[in-house]
Amino acid sequence: MIKETPLLERLPTVNGEYVENFNLGRMTWFKVGGPAEVAYTPADLTDLRHFLLETPRDIPITVIGAGSNLLVRDGGVAGVVIRLGARFSKIEIRDGIVKTGAMAMDIQVARAAARADITGLEFLSGVPGTIGGALRMNAGAYGSEIQDVLVRARAVDRDGVLTVLLPDSFGFSYRHCAVPEDWIFVGADLIARPGDPAKIAARMVEIASARGDAQxxxxxxxxxxxxxxxxxxxxxxxxxxxxxxxxxxxxxxxxxxxxxxxxxxxxxxxxxxxxxxxxxxxxxxxxxxxxxxxxxxxxxxxxxxxxxxxxxxxxxx
Ligand SMILES: Cc1cc2nc3c(=O)[nH]c(=O)nc-3n(C[C@H](O)[C@H](O)[C@H](O)COP(=O)(O)OP(=O)(O)OC[C@H]3O[C@@H](n4cnc5c(N)ncnc54)[C@H](O)[C@@H]3O)c2cc1C
CATH class of the missing domain: 3.90.78.10 (UDP-N-acetylenolpyruvoylglucosamine reductase, C-terminal domain)
Known part of the structure; x- marks a missing residue:
């Protein structure tokens, strides 16, 4: 009888963390679903790129964000599920750009922009996911979508090659982008437009209350x-x-x-x-x-x- 090699033994040595049989359900908003065969949290971008390059191509790879748009089936997910960690959650504002990691929560990006008197990103406070999930889904709320505020995004492909993507190359449509499914967004630059602090604060309150009433x-x-x-x-x-x-x-x-x-x-x-x-x-x-x-x-x-x-x-x- 041929004995199968455990998945972990087929994966490259990384600086990040592997967890076998990882409970994915608790990461999702639905709070249901089976485990990931292996979950991987990269230590940083270099670690992620090394992982992608060195992982055998027959091993399925899935990336998840905050799990707010995911139904994980009860039998779980084969292969490796990637969850970008804290190193991908940074938000910086400079030179007319909000520079954010793909794992930053949309609401944190909206709040950081509001604190810096930047308008145009208030709608993100109404979407309970990450920037990576927003790029994949072309998330939108209250009249704006991520495509309206995107300057550029950074993504790695299945070979670990890092590419800068301009909005034109996304093929955005309603709740969809045409970037290959196995590309992983690692960060994005969003438009930072100076605004009136009182109006920004009022808009954030309006969105929070509209969401609470309708959803x-x-x-x-x-x-x-x-x-x-x-x-x-x-x-x-x-x-x-x-x-x-x-x-x-x-x-x-x-x-x-x-x-x-x-x-x-x-x-x-x-x-x-x-x-x-x-x-x-x-x-x-x-x-x-x-x-x-x-x-x-x-x-x-x-x-x-x-x-x-x-x-x-x-x-x-
Ligand atoms: C109460 C509630 C209200 C919501 N309201 C809205 C709304 O108003 N507007 C709206 O657009 N959506 C809404 N959503 C849906 C959801 O929040 C968005 O689709 C969000 O953008 C998903 O982000 P996430 O990080 O949770 O992604 P996940 O749910 O984790 O994943 C969604 C998809 O994105 C992919 N993905 C995640 N991260 C990456 C990455 N780094 N690189 C590549 N692909 C990635 C995943 O593979 C998956 O295909 C709502 C959800 C809830 C629970």
Whole structure:
């Protein structure tokens, strides 16, 4: 019988940290899902680049940010899951630029900009992820998207090559960017426009209160589950299909904002994904519209399957 080499033994020696069988669920907003076979936190950019160059190409690599747009399936994620650490969270403001690491939280970037009397980044206080996740998702809120404020970003590819990307090369569209899925954003430069401190502070308060009113932000959710379509908001289609409050196992469609799915406490990732699929089925039956998942689903189910997924999600099995 051939004995498989444990994954850890196939990985290069690094200055960062490897953890086997890492509980990924607790890192995500949904608080569900199986473990990462190995989690890796790079010590710095050099360490990350060395890791990428030296890791055998058959080992799957997935990067995650704050896990606010992720559904990790119950069977976990094979290969290595990268979580950029504190060295990628720095925020500096100089020469008309907000220079931020990819692991900086959007809200911290918004607050740092506000403290420096910089306007235009207030919307980031309404997105509970990291800058890396915002670049991947072209995150947006309250009338602005990351593409509107991006000067340039830095990313490493699967060979560890560092590239500076200008906004034109992103292929941004609604909640999407076309940068290859295996590229890892490590930082970004954002536009720093001087503003009126009182107006900036008022805008931040307005956004915080609008979010609190409209979204179940204190629950285990991943925000908007499905993308809006060209002709309708996803929540309207879901409402018309009678799905508000729908329950499967421990998962429920939010009563407050019916494009949000909620883990009521006992949901598995399977419950949440099945509920999402049931919503899609009912919306299609009612409106002949096929909703597209905005939440990224990664990993495999308990039975080893992956459910329905987009081609880019399939890469992260
Ligand atoms: C309550 C709530 C409200 C929300 N409201 C909004 C909103 O108003 N607008 C909005 O746009 N989104 C919203 N979201 C969704 C989510 O916050 C955004 O999509 C966010 O940008 C995801 O960032 P993250 O760091 O959590 O990424 P994750 O959820 O960890 O990952 C999301 C995707 O980004 C990729 N990724 C993460 N980091 C990197 C990196 N460094 N390099 C390359 N790829 C990376 C992952 O592989 C994955 O494909 C909301 C979520 C919640 C829970």
């Amino acid at each position: 179940p932000i204190r629950t285990r959710t991943s925000g908007s589950t499905f993308k809006n379509t060209d002709s309708a908001k996803a929540w309207e289609l879901i409402d018309q299909a009678g799905c508000r409050g729908l329950i499967i196992g421990g998962a429920r469609v939010s009563e407050q904002h019916c494009n949000f799915l909620i883990n009521t406490g006992s949901a598995t990732a399977g419950d949440l994904e099945n509920l999402g699929e049931e919503v899609r089925r009912r919306v299609h039956e009612q409106s002949a519209v096929t909703l597209e998942w905005e939440v990224k689903r990664i990993g495999v189910s308990h039975d080893g399957s992956r459910g329905s997924e987009t081609p880019e999600e399939a890469r992260h099995g």
